Amino acid sequence: MIYKTYKPIDPVGRIVIPKDFRDAVGFSEGEDLLIEVEEGRIVLSKAEQTCIFCENTSGLKSYKGKTVCENCIKALNS
Ligand SMILES: [Zn+2]
Incomplete structure (x- = not known):
């Protein structure tokens, strides 16, 4: 249509x-x-949902209204 x-x-x-x-x-x-x-x-x-740090589109998690990928979560925790 x-x-x-x-x-x-x-x-x-x-x-x-x-x-x-x-x-x-x-x-x-x-x-x-x-x-x-x-x-x-x-x-x-x-x-498209992307990580706020690296614009990755896979392995995304949401935290306090922001989207972050698993790789950046690992980098932040190390
Ligand atoms: Zn990322």
Whole structure:
């Protein structure tokens, strides 16, 4: 299904992404989104979870709202 709509940008640059659009791609409330500019378009994607120190994407643990990988946890403990 193709979704298309027109939305105004408010004075500080915000737009509302319609619920059916969010549901179509699995965006959830409170979830971080990756925002990129590609060839004149603004692209929104689900942000991939990465370690806050090394950007590793595997072996991740969450602590007080931050994501850290097992390698960095070991380095911090040594
Ligand atoms: Zn790490």
